[in-house]
Amino acid sequence: MRLFLTLFCGLPLLSGSLFGWGCDGHQMVGLIARAHLTPATSAAVDQLLQAYPLDPAAKRYCQNRLEDPMADVASWADDMKSVDKTFTWHFVDIPLGAKQNSPGDTDVSRWCEPIGPSIDGKDRPGCVTTAIAYEWSILRDKSQPGAERAKALRYLVHFMGDLSQPLHDSDNHDQGGNCTRIGFFGQEKPENLHGIWDDRLLSRELAAHHATAEQYGAGLDREFGKNWQAWGTAKTDVNAWAWEGHEISARVTYGKLNPAIPVADPALGQVDRAGCNVGRSAVEALHVTVGDDYMNATMPVIRQQLAKAGYRLAGLLNQGF
């Protein structure tokens, strides 16, 4: 999930988008990961989260609470964006039309600053790939206070989910899909593409299957279990995974829209608030509508991304902290 609130160079700039996956998607990632933690890692996770629990009185965006302590805090990072000034840490805006400098060159530093402190109350610099590396280094550092390591764990559970949402790895000069407004299953009010991928498609899928996040997540783990070895024990490579999400975004998220939306010039970069409104109107004029065809084309990819994120999170944590 992204929100339109960042400031840059003293000018309001719309950067990023709404939430990563919604509550259901992030919880599924946590649950799928849990099923693949080693007993020692699983115990260490619970020990840390239970030693430094969240304030029970704190307002939480996700109202459905889970018994699993790790899945239950999977969306906490979205609650903390304005408090911790970590808005930019949830995504990396690789322009949709951008290409790797050379095959296999997964560097994303052109679109991602190193992690830094908040200056004058503005959002801290950084992006999802540097944020994962940063929080992993805190989690592994036993000299850090326990409360900081618990916080790092909560961030990692969330960011590994965000990284798998293709619109958190791509931007078509539209705030990662937030300025792309399209019709959704004939409903009167159009939806932002970003929100459709965060949770609208998934909510529809859960409703159609009369499934909870727990039930659906368990089904994903059964479906993709054969991929555990390939995905869960691979070397952690967040930059490569960001490019993977970018490729999915071009091929599926935007690629399956009908009629097609033009790919913006990568040199345009992020759009400001006025440009966002212009973009919305321009796309609305194309009368793009999402329905069963789009859902059938995208849900297999969404399911795979959720399972991958869970396995990759488990693989990361299983390295030991």
Ligand SMILES: [Zn+2]
């Ligand atoms: Zn997020």
